[in-house]
Amino acid sequence: MSPLQAASVALANKFRWIGRDTVPALLADVFGVEDRTQLKQGKFTLPVLDNEYSERVRAGEYNAASMVFAPY
Secondary structure, three states: OHHHHHHHHHHHHOOOOOOOOOOOHHHHHHHHOOHHHHOOOOOOOOOOOOHHHHHHHHHHHHHHHHHHOOOO
């Protein structure tokens, strides 16, 4: 498995806690939903949304996952 494939698997298997007080703008910008009850439970990948905040969150998660599989 290549490092890119491994990073993709790590992203898909991340646990994300979305609390009941999550700001609605965050839900819309990162997950593409208006209410946290609309989120799929269990494993899922972040949607690719056309906004800066979504891109930044996905890039941060990708970078964190890539570092786990980087050679020492």
